[in-house]
Amino acid sequence: MDTVWLFILLASAMVVLFDFTNGFHDASNMVASVIASRAMSPV
Known part of the structure; x- marks a missing residue:
């Protein structure tokens, strides 16, 4: 039973x-994906 709990x-x-x-x-x-779609700038 102890090995079952260990697993x-x-x-x-x-x-x-x-x-x-x-x-x-x-x-x-x-x-x-947000940056590549130009929805937001990296900065």
Whole structure:
């Protein structure tokens, strides 16, 4: 039973880490598309 909880915690930690790093990629893509469409200036 302890190994099951260890795997659940490990999987949960991996999911949280993936979501955290994926947020950085999503934010940079959003800013790049706004700048490329010239809706806003880079400054």
